[in-house]
Amino acid sequence: MKDLIKKWNQLSLVKRIIIGLIIGIILALTVPEKAKIVVIFGSLFVGALKAVAPMLVFFLVMSAISQHKSGHKTNMKSILILYLAGTFLAGLVAVIASFIFPIKIILPGGAGAENLTPPGGVVEVIKALLLNIVENPVKALYNANYIGILSWAVIIGIALRNAENSTKTMITNVSDALSEVVRLVINFAPLGIMGLVFESIAANGLQSLLSYGQLLMLLVGTMLFVALVVNPIIVFLCIRKNPYPLVFKCLKDSGITAFFTRSSAANIPVNMSLCERLGLDKDTYSVSIPLGATINMAGAAVTISVLSLAAVNTLGIKVDIPTAFILSILSAVSACGASGVAGGSLLLIPLACSLFGIPNDIAMKVVGVGFIVGIIQDSCETALNSSTDVLFTAAAEFAKWRKEGKNN
Template identity: 55%
Template sequence: MFAKFFNSYKDGNLILQIVTGMMLGAIVGFVAFKTGSESAKQIVNTISILGDLFVGALKAVAPVLVFVLVLFAVSVKHVKSSSKGFKNVITYYIIGTLGASFIAVGASFLFPVELSLKGVEAVSSTAPQALSQILKTILFKIVDNPINAIATGNYIGILAWAIAGGIALRQASSETKNFISNISDATTKIVRFIIRLAPFGIFGIVAFSVYDSGGSSLLEYAKLLAVLVGVMFFVALIINPLIAFIALRKNPYPLVFTCLKESGITAFFTRSSAANIPVNLNLCKKLKLKEEIYSVSIPLGAAMNMAGAAITISVLALAAVNSVEHVQISFANAFLLSVISAVGACGASGVPGGSLMLIPLACSLFNIPNDIAMQVVAVGVAIGVIQDSVETALNSSSDVLFTAVASMKDER
C-alpha cells in the first residue's frame, strides 16, 4: 500500500502536487487563523517545520551543487565564459534588470505613492551608504575563502573558485575527471530528491504565512503593493517576452509560461533566488538546454539578474521621496535612480528581503535622511509576504528564461 502510494507520488505531476500543497496549506492556515486557539497555533507551528526543512535543504545543497557543477562544466566540458552563448546571457541579464528599473521609475511617476511614516518603527540594521561600498563588497566576495564561501552561500565567491579550479583541472587525468563527473551526478540525484519534497515544504510554508498575516497587515499598503506587483507582472509578461522575441524571432510565451510555472511558483514560496538554484538547474535540464551555459548562468543569475529587486528599490525609494516635502525629482535624478537601482540590485543577496537593505542607498540620491529611509524599509518588511515572493518569482524565472533564450539562439 505504502509502496504504491510512494510510486504514484514519485511519478506524479510535480506542479500539480505543488499547487495541491499550496491549496491545502492555505486552507489549514486560514482555519487556524479564524480559530485563534493556542492548539491551532501549535499545529501551524508544527506544520511550518516542513517548510523550514525544505528551504533549509535547498539552501544547504545549493552552494555545493553550484560549486560541483561549475567545476565539472569548466574542467570536463571546457566551458568558456567568453563563448557567444554565455555573453548573450549576461547581456540579457543586464538589459532585463535595467529595463525593469526604468519601467518601475516610470510607473512611480504615473501612479505616485505616499506613505505615512509617522509611528513606523525604524529598522536598526546597517545599510550600505554608497555605490562604491557595494562594489567593494562584491570584489571582496570574489576573493573569499572557498570553504567559507560555500558555508555562507557566497555564490560570487563560489563561482570564482569553481571557475578557477575548473581551469586548473583541465589538464588533469581522465580518472580525476571521471571522479568529478561522478560527484556531479551524485549531487544532482540528491537535488532531485529534495525537489520531489517541494509539495510538503510549500504546504508548511503557505500554512504558516496565511496564519501569521491573516491578510489584514497588507491592506494599509494596498496601493504600494499594486504598483510593485503590477510593474513586476508587466516586466514578466511584456518586457521579458519582448527581449525573448527580439532574440529568437518566434512566439516567446510558451517558454515564458513554462519558466513562470516551473520556476516562478517554487521561488514565490521559498522567497530565495539562492534556494531556487537547484530547481532552475533541473528545469534547464528538462528543457534540454546547453549544460555548459546553464551550469554557470543559473547561479550567476541568482547573484546578478535582479529585475524584481531593481523594481522594489526604485518604487520604494520614490515612495519615500513622495512622502517627504520639498524634494524635487528631475529627469536626470530619475535616470540616475534607475541605474543605481539596477546596479545596487546586483549586490542584493539572494535571500528573503535581500533587496530592502539597498533602499537607503537609492534614497541617499535625494538627500533623504537615513532614519526616514529605514522606516521605508520597515514598510517593505510589512508587505514582504507578497512583494518579496513576487520579486523572487520574477528574478528566478527570468534566470531560466534568459538562459534558455541564449542557449536556443546559440544552437542556430
C-alpha cells in the same frame, strides 16, 4: 493511509503547495495559538534550502567549467548582456510605473530591520562585491556569499580542466547528488510553505497586508509587466519569432516553483532540468543558470526602485527626470550585488533612498515595510528572477541557432 499517501504523491507539486498554503492561512486565522508547532516546518524548510544551496552552486559551476571541451563555443557573452539589460530595464520600468502611479505608505517602526546595517553608498557596494569575490572559499560557503562561491568555482573549475577524468567524474557525481538533495527538499515544500504562511499571518495579520495593498499591487503589477511585456520584447529581438510560448513555459516550469521556494539558488536544479528539456547546450547553461541566480535580478531592481520612490512620495520630495534615470542605474547595479549583501534587495533600499537625501532611520522604516509585504513581494521577485535565467539562456541559444540556420 497508504492510499491517501499514494493520492497525495500523485498530485503535482504546485497543487500540493497550494493545499499547504490554504491550510497555513486557515490555521493562522482560526487557531494561531494552538497551531504554533507548524512554524517549525517553515524554519526546517528554509534552513534545509539555505544549507544545501551554496554547495550546489559551487559544485555545479566547478563541474561545468572542468568538463568544458576546448574549442567549444558558448553563448555566455550574449547571456551576460541579456542579464544586465533585463535588470536595468526592470529598474527603469519600475521608476516609470512609480511616476504614473505614485504611492504613499504608512511607515512602521522598522519591524524586522532593527539589526540590519545598510551600505553607505554605491562605492561601498562595489567594494563589498570585489571583496566578496576573493573571500575565503570556506567562509564564502559558510556565509552563503554566492559571488565568492561563483568566483572560486570558476577558478577551481579552470584549474581542474587538465585533471584526470576520474576526478571530473567524482565532482560531477557530487553535483548530481546535491541536485537530488534539493529536489528532495523541494518535495517537502507544502509543509514548509504552510509553516511560513502561518508564521507571517499570525505575526502580522491579513490586515497588515491589506493596508499595503496599493504598494503590493504596484510591485506585483510592475513585475508582471516586466515578465509579460519587457522580457518578451527582449526575447523577440533575439529570436525574431513569437516569444510567448517560451515565456509561458519558463514561467510555468520555473517561475511557479521559485514563487513558493523563494530561493533562486534552490531553484537551480529545476532550471537546469528545464534547459535540458529545451535542448540547450549543457556547457552554456551549466554556467549561465548558477550565474543568473547570482546577478540576474530584475525583480530586485523593481523592489528597490518602487519602495524607494514610495518613500520619496510619502515625504513629499520632488524628483526630476535625470535623478530618476540615475535611480534606474543604481537599482540595477545594487540588484546585481543583492545576493552578496545580508538582507538581499530590501537592505539596499536605504542606498537608493540616500540618492534623495532621505535619512537612514526613515529608510530603515521603509525596509520594515518590505518585511511586512515580503511574503508576496519576495515570492514574486524570486519567480521573476529565476524564470528569467532560463528565458535569457534559451533566447541566446535560439538566436545562435537562427544565425546558424538550425531549426529550433
